[in-house]
Amino acid sequence: METFERARLDAYFDRIAFLFAPTECPASLLITHLLPERPAFVRGVAAMTEVRAVLPKPKSVHTEALRRVEGDGHVCDKLSRELFADPERAVRYLDTRAAGRPIVLFDVGGYFAPSIEALCARFSGRILGVVEDTENGHRRYSDLVDPPCPIISVARSPLKDPEDFLVGQSIVFSTEALMRGRGDILHGRTAFVIGFGKLGSSIARLLHAQGVRVTVYDIDPVRRTQALAQGFTVARDREAGLGEAGLVLCATGALALRGEDFPRLRNGAYVATVTSSEDELELTGLPNVYERAHIGEHVTRYVTTGHYFYLLNGGNAVNFLHGAGVGPFIFLVQAELLAASAAIARGDLGPGMHETRPADRAAIATTWLDYFNR
Template structure:
């Protein structure tokens, strides 16, 4: 990022923070993809909260971005599912970092969800609420039997639509780039897209526009019907779709391929995901008879007698190989996260799922246009 771009971005977040900084700044814990543009957002969070710890998602840490946030003085802790999957451990962690403080938890993917009730009832401070950035995380909170605090989700915000549109393009771009590096192309290939939500449906359309024969599978029969109405072939079950696919793109945000699914892949098939391997793929359950060989920097061949397939980027989000850049549009939803923090700090939201209001979204979009529509 050029110096003038960095200055403009910091100025944008200063203006957003001036609008949304609460009268009493809460403490925050921030889970985030630590991509090259992310330090400016981290500084924005630190303007509206007392940022107690940054927890970068482990498979998306850019070395220079990490150096920047550490040089800015922000503590970086190691993020694992186990850290917040164990309520006792989660409570101890928050008490170590922010005992007695009012806290906002900024999430990407529902990491805090398994321990949220314990954090709300046993933490020595007070959980003001959670801000969730992804559809996967939105569902993890919405599926809980009871929410003990408010959760403001930006996953379905109209301000996130531009980001989602560009993420879909970057997924297809990165998948094709890795395949081309091995002399393969998308055109004429049969593909299976697992998951026909916002991301999966757009990826299916992009692949189709590139001359790919696309089959769709989704566990939701309503989405299967939607895919059929849009002209896609719809697999009756996952196994039926796997046999013919030269490319399998996993876009569920949950488990797409279990261990028993991998032997059903056709020989030479490529497998790519839009989220992390721990969410989409049961790689740990693969039989030891598969020999794993790195044949290109980001392509791993899984080989056993009579069967082989290729895994892209170790099963992690394939678009992160090329920065997962969506340009300045990411800053729309980042600003909405700051607005959500302010809403939680005011303390007027009941436990349950919430969204930002239209007035806040309009103000964010107006400010964004002032800085980036030039």
């Protein structure tokens, strides 16, 4: 980013912090993608909370962004699903970082969900609540039978709609870029989009606009009817769609392909995802008769007798290979995350799932327009 762009972004987050800063400053743990623009967001979080640790998402760490965040004095710890899958380990970790403190947990993908009950019950401080960014994480927290603390999700916020559309665009761009690196193109292939939520529907529309034949599948029958109404072919089931597609795009945020699904892929099919391989693909269940070979930058061929397919970026989100940029629209969502943390810090929310207030969203949108609609 240019110096003047950084200055404007810092001024924007200063304004957001002024609008929403809580009366008392809690501690925080911050899980985040560490992309080039992200240090300004981390500074915004630090203006409203005492950041005890930043946990960068493993597949989206930009070296310069990491250097700048650490240069601002923040501890950056290694993030994994295993860290918070074991409640005992999760409690010990929080006690090393924020013992005795009231704390807000910033999440991206439901990392804290498996241990949140233990954290609320046994952490030496107090879990004020969780702020969740993604649809994948939203579902993980929604699946909790009795959430022990407030959880504010921005995954379905209208302020996130521009990001979802532009992320879909970046997924299509990066997928085609990797294919073109092998001399292949999108045209002439049928694309199979698994998942017709906000991201999946965006991907399907963008592929269709480029003249690609698109088939859709979603486990939700309501979404399947929506896909039909928008003119897409809808597969009867996942297996039927896999056998016909030259490109499979997984956009469920959960588990799109199980081990037994891979042998059903059409020969020479490409597989790409919008999130991490550990969430979207059961690669460990792939029959061990398949051999792997890296045949191009970020392209892996899986081959066995009579069958082969290509996996892009190791099954991780392809758009992070090209920056995953969505322009200044990401700052709408980041500001809502800050507003959500302030709402949790106020302490007037009960346990369970919540959204930010419409008035707060309107204030964020107005502020964003002042800074970025120029």
